[in-house]
Amino acid sequence: MDEVHVAAPPRRSLGAWLLIAVPYFWLFLFFLAPFLIVFKISLSQTAIAIPPYVPTFDLAEGWQAFTDSLSEFSLENYVWLTEDALYWKSYVSSVSIAAVSTFLTLLIGYPIAYGMARSPQSWRPTLLMLVILPFWTSFLIRVYAWIGILKNEGLLNQLLLSLGLISEPLVILNTNLAVYIGIVYSYLPFLVLPLYASLERLDGTLLEAAEDLGCPSWKAFWKITVPLSLPGVIAGCFLVFIPAVGEFVIPDLLGGSDTLMIGKTLWVEFFNNRDWPVSSAVAVILLLILVIPIVLFQNQQQKMAEKEG
Amino acid sequence: MTRGPTWFNITSLVVGFSFLYLPIVLLVIYSFNESRLVTVWGGFSTKWYVSLLQNDQLLDAAWVTLRVAFTSATIATVLGTLAALVLVRSGRFIGRSLFSGMIFAPLVMPEVILGLSLLLLFVAMDTARGFWTVMLAHTTFAMCYVAVVVQSRLVGFDKSVEEAAEDLGCPPVKTFFLVTLPIILPGVIAGWMLAFTLSLDDLVIASFTTGPGATTLPMKIYSQVRLGVTPEINAVCTILVALVTLGVIAASIATKRQQVQRERDERAAFGDG
Numbered sequence: 326m327d328e329v330h331v332a333a334p335p336r337r338s339l340g341a342w343l344l345i346a347v348p349y350f351w352l353f354l355f356f357l358a359p360f361l362i363v364f365k366i367s368l369s370q371t372a373i374a375i376p377p378y379v380p381t382f383d384l385a386e387g388w389q390a391f392t393d394s395l396s397e398f399s400l401e402n403y404v405w406l407t408e409d410a411l412y413w414k415s416y417v418s419s420v421s422i423a424a425v426s427t428f429l430t431l432l433i434g435y436p437i438a439y440g441m442a443r444s445p446q447s448w449r450p451t452l453l454m455l456v457i458l459p460f461w462t463s464f465l466i467r468v469y470a471w472i473g474i475l476k477n478e479g480l481l482n483q484l485l486l487s488l489g490l491i492s493e494p495l496v497i498l499n500t501n502l503a504v505y506i507g508i509v510y511s512y513l514p515f516l517v518l519p520l521y522a523s524l525e526r527l528d529g530t531l532l533e534a535a536e537d538l539g540c541p542s543w544k545a546f547w548k549i550t551v552p553l554s555l556p557g558v559i560a561g562c563f564l565v566f567i568p569a570v571g572e573f574v575i576p577d578l579l580g581g582s583d584t585l586m587i588g589k590t591l592w593v594e595f596f597n598n599r600d601w602p603v604s605s606a607v608a609v610i611l612l613l614i615l616v617i618p619i620v621l622f623q624n625q626q627q628k629m630a631e632k633e634g
Numbered sequence: 635m636t637r638g639p640t641w642f643n644i645t646s647l648v649v650g651f652s653f654l655y656l657p658i659v660l661l662v663i664y665s666f667n668e669s670r671l672v673t674v675w676g677g678f679s680t681k682w683y684v685s686l687l688q689n690d691q692l693l694d695a696a697w698v699t700l701r702v703a704f705t706s707a708t709i710a711t712v713l714g715t716l717a718a719l720v721l722v723r724s725g726r727f728i729g730r731s732l733f734s735g736m737i738f739a740p741l742v743m744p745e746v747i748l749g750l751s752l753l754l755l756f757v758a759m760d761t762a763r764g765f766w767t768v769m770l771a772h773t774t775f776a777m778c779y780v781a782v783v784v785q786s787r788l789v790g791f792d793k794s795v796e797e798a799a800e801d802l803g804c805p806p807v808k809t810f811f812l813v814t815l816p817i818i819l820p821g822v823i824a825g826w827m828l829a830f831t832l833s834l835d836d837l838v839i840a841s842f843t844t845g846p847g848a849t850t851l852p853m854k855i856y857s858q859v860r861l862g863v864t865p866e867i868n869a870v871c872t873i874l875v876a877l878v879t880l881g882v883i884a885a886s887i888a889t890k891r892q893q894v895q896r897e898r899d900e901r902a903a904f905g906d907g
Contacts, residue, residue: 340806345724345733348717348777352736355774359751362758376757433653436646443639444647452647454886459654461828461878463835465852465859466871470657473664473863480660513654564742571744573838578859588746595750596841605754608747615744623738 360612367605368398378602402606412590412607416614419587422501422576423569426508430565431558433509434516438557439550441517442524453521460514468507468578475503475579499581507575512568516561523557524550556629563622567615587611658875665868682869692854692870699834699851702765706772707829713773714780714825715818721781722788740778748775749842756843763845771843772833779832780825787821820889827885831878 369378406412441452459467474480475498482494497503527550535545573588580586587607594604639647665683669676686692717737724730740748752771756763795817799809815822837852844850851870858867
């Protein structure tokens with residue numbers, strides 16, 4: 326096949342168009358369109374009604390009613406977000422908690438992925454399975470399991486007290502430390518898997534060559550292994566960082582009342598205060614913060630897919 | 635990399651896997667605890683499992699969850715497989731990058747945003763919320779996971795087998811069911827299982843999109859967990875973990891066996907076995 330042939334879009338039968346149309350339409354309706362609605366409602370005002378916001382569109386009322394309702398839109402909710410310190414503090418602390426946890430996950434995940442890649446071929450399927458298995462078990466259960474371990478009269482404190490390492494229980498549950506532990510624990514497989522994939526593909530002869538030339542092994546690791554595993558590191562870090570910013574379950578169950586995370590703020594705004602327009606505005610801003618990492622992640626995924634294909 | 639593991643490697647594996655498994659193991663052990671105090675060991679007992687069987691609310695929630703998970707996983711698998719075929723096979727078309735964006739973005743999108751946006755869609759469409767809305771919401775995010783899993787299977791696919799079928803006059807739809815689907819089947823099955831467990835597990839999206847009468851098990855667990863750790867919850871969790879573990883192990887054994895069988899068939903076909 327020559328170059329021109331590849332570049333030209335192929336002719337498609339009706340069936341092939343349908344193949345594209347069905348998932349496209351589904352995602353458009355249930356993924357993209359809802360964002361437009363969120364954006365619309367973020368410009369609306371709170372009301373004591375069902376649904377609890379005005380204006381609502383009713384296309385049956387005609388064009389005039391439609392344009393009238395447009396004039397009722399305002400940026401009020403966004404102004405409100407800048408005025409109340411709770412919101413921007415939540416954003417800042419979400420991003421910083423997610424960044425710290427991502428770094429800690431990398432710190433713990435790298436040696437695991439590295440150990441897996443260096444293990445004998447026959448161990449690898451089992452090790453891989455062991456990393457994937459927790460990923461299949463319920464997220465909620467895994468977070469819940471930590472409550473029993475971390476609380477004041479929990480298993481960790483009991484162990485440390487009986488060993489005589491501490492004289493009074495450590496307060497870990499309901500602090501940011503517990504949130505870090507929860508995020509690292511829950512997202513570890515997401516980081517280890519892509520990292521292992523790129524470490525496993527690494528050409529061992531490069532390291533042998535470096536060794537033959539008298540390079541100490543730590544230096545070979547730093548100069549060869551680390552740079553070549555970078556795509557895996559980046560993919561893994563995105564997979565941890567992006568969802569962690571909007572995490573709700575972990576800060577809610579493990580964090581304290583002073584643990585501000587935007588996912589929790591949004592939840593409270595929606596379910597407790599029933600303020601749909603403000604929670605929509607919170608979601609829009611969160612999306613704006615995440616749009617850059619998401620686009621970067623996607624480009625990287627595409628690049629990796631092309632390399633494989 | 636093919637060099638042997640050092641002590642450092644082995645230690646980090648042992649420590650890493652203990653970290654991953656210890657919390658779940660402790661949870662399972664303490665579900666058999668006689669004492670109501672979750673952190674004090676009072677002897678072995680299965681009474682919490684017995685009391686579960688009498689908890690109608692919990693059983694109802696479990697039944698709703700299983701139905702939602704089964705339906706949404708099935709639809710998501712069909713849609714996700716189609717989406718994977720589009721991603722790998724359809725070449726370029728208008729809006730392709732938007733399409734792949736809509737596949738990859740839900741994988742990392744915070745659940746609160748997905749849940750809120752879908753709820754607002756259902757409100758705008760004036761749909762009664764309940765079983766169906768949770769099911770549609772789960773289908774939507776699960777199909778993206780299915781698409782990614784099936785895609786990775788399709789990428790390493792020998793296209794000449796398909797071309798051979800078509801050259802011999804097999805219509806495309808028939809080719810798909812007779813040639814393509816059997817080859818990508820492990821990916822499709824893995825995708826279905828992933829979609830099923832994601833749905834089984836989801837708290838946030840279900841909380842947003844549910845309505846009266848459709849409380850799922852995670853929602854039930856969550857509302858109890860907020861009140862504190864109880865041995866009943868440990869028992870529910872243990873059952874769920876056991877089911878998932880058995881499922882995953884069974885599936886991986888089945889895939890392995892199928893692979894061995896196929897390799898044997900291939901060797902037999904080429905006559906050097």
